[in-house]
């Protein structure tokens with residue numbers, strides 16, 4: 001019965017936007033990912049679930065270029081690509097909210113939001129880009145816009161240092177950074193882990209808004225209720241390998257829990 | 273970094289004013305214009321090195337070889353001049369050598385992955401040896417080149433000093449008011465008018481007071497103008513360009529910086545090149561000031577520790593990600609004032625060492641405590 005559902009997911013799946021296969025990643029003696037395949041389509045929320053240590057974050061970091069896979073095939077809209085650095089991923093339109101947020105606490109909110117892509121003032125052409133003056137005002141305006149989208153009302157100023165903010169505010173900033181950039185794929189690795197009920201709701205709204213604006217969204221969470229609310233499909237990883245992929249509408253939380261903890265032994269299939 | 277323009281200045285400035293008041297009361301000669309002139313001149317080499325060292329401290333690295341690098345570059349310049357090379361080309365060659373020495377150390381730190389403490393400790397030893405080799409048997413070379421000597425002997429005519437000082441104040445006012453106007457036009461958060469005028473007043477008093485003081489002795493030394501211009505340039509690079517932002521980001525969280533696409537290795541190499549350049553400039557200034565290049569002036573003495581101490585007393589964190597090159601200048605003045613004041617009051621060498629140790633410890637303790645405070649809020 002489980003395998004039937006998984007097969008259905010395969011047949012009715014929309015055409016993939018980002019699709020990867022045969023991903024292997026080893027850390028010393030640990031095989032973190034073993035021949036993993038994964039895909040996500042535009043206008044779709046793909047949930048990625050699995051126990052702690054299943055390899056979810058490792059897979060996301062590989063998609064974002066933070067880690068380089070030992071092996072793997074990557075394609076975007078059917079074209080083969082390679083992702084060897086964060087710059088590659090950004091250039092391909094892949095944005096990520098890391099599980100550990102990856103913010104610089106010594107910098108202010110606005111600086112964190114444009115870190116690595118600071119707007120510079122026009123002119124100054126005789127200088128290389130990295131030595132041109134940063135356009136502070138533009139940077140602040142962009143930050144305000146990004147923050148407004150998420151309605152982080154408690155945040156008083158985009159000039160406050162991130163080190164002085166609460167866990168929820170930081171999470172919001174990490175999300176704002178990924179959502180604010182030009183992208184077609186947004187990866188969210190446990191974005192609601194530090195959040196209360198209200199803020200979690202806001203993040204789920206952001207996820208839905210991203211889907212409605214034709215982004216390909218990957219959403220990692222341990223909260224199955226949230227997942228069943230926003231996800232169109234669910235991919236389950238276990239011990240660094242695929243268990244299967246399900247249409248949310250054709251499965252139940254119980255079935256997913258079984259897949260996460262015990263795996264599926266027969267006929268499982270990832271959506272191709 | 274952007275909270276208020278002078279926010280991070282305050283602790284070190286207080287320390288400086290306290291030291292000046294103390295010695296001003298106990299040693300009347302301390303607050304004389306003549307003494308201030310010598311204070312600035314004495315602090316120049318330490319200040320130059322401290323500004324450079326601040327740049328690598330921002331990354332969370334350290335450079336123990338800066339003084340030895342300065343010594344090697346000064347020695348090379350002196351030997352070249354003795355061999356007949358004119359002063360300016362010799363100085364440029366010394367500066368290029370400083371950059372190369374910094375680059376090499378930076379690459380060992382970045383690409384080979386040796387901790388900067390070890391690389392630059394090896395550099396400290398190796399460069400001291402190199403300096404001895406360059407200087408030859410006597411261990412000292414005299415510096416008679418008029419241009420190089422002029423760096424530390426020329427003072428500006430009083431009128432020119434006033435002109436430059438007033439120009440700085442005017443530029444500062446224009447910049448601050450322009451920024452405020454633009455922020456208003458774009459409906460961004462504004463600084464309060466009081467804070468704005470406070471900053472302008474503070475800057476004007478600082479600059480014009482310094483000019484007045486120096487003018488009542490020999491005029492503003494050329495060296496002060498050169499050093500402040502260099503510091504302003506580095507201050508601008510570290511706070512207002514993508515490169516500078518990357519320095520702070522790497523010092524704050526290197527892995528996060530890498531993940532947003534910052535080339536951490538290249539940033540690190542560049543920072544070491546900058547400290548190498550500043551060390552070479554410090555060496556040139558030292559050669560000019562002492563009218564000779566000797567091993568003890570750079571390598572054997574307290575120069576390195578004073579320079580690192582100046583950066584740290586200025587409030588630059590040894591843990592990376594926090595600090596300012598301007599504060600390094602103030603830190604150098606604190607160290608210079610202490611030494612100068614203790615000399616005037618006839619303190620023994622033992623007292624001076626113990627005093628300097630206590631001040632340094634205090635500065636590092638403040639750094640550690642404020643870091644813990646910041647971390648507890650997570």
Ligand SMILES: Nc1ncnc2c1ncn2[C@@H]1O[C@H](COP(=O)(O)OP(=O)(O)O)[C@@H](O)[C@H]1O
Pocket residue numbers: 027030031032050051052053054055056057058059
């Ligand atoms: N940088 C790393 N170095 C060594 N092992 C790692 C590293 N990152 C992840 N791992 C290992 O890879 C496995 C998968 O981890 P991760 O992807 O974080 O799992 P998840 O996000 O699903 O909880 C774990 O066994 C983890 O210990």
Ligand SMILES: [Mg+2]
Pocket residue numbers: 056057058099189
């Ligand atoms: Mg994880």
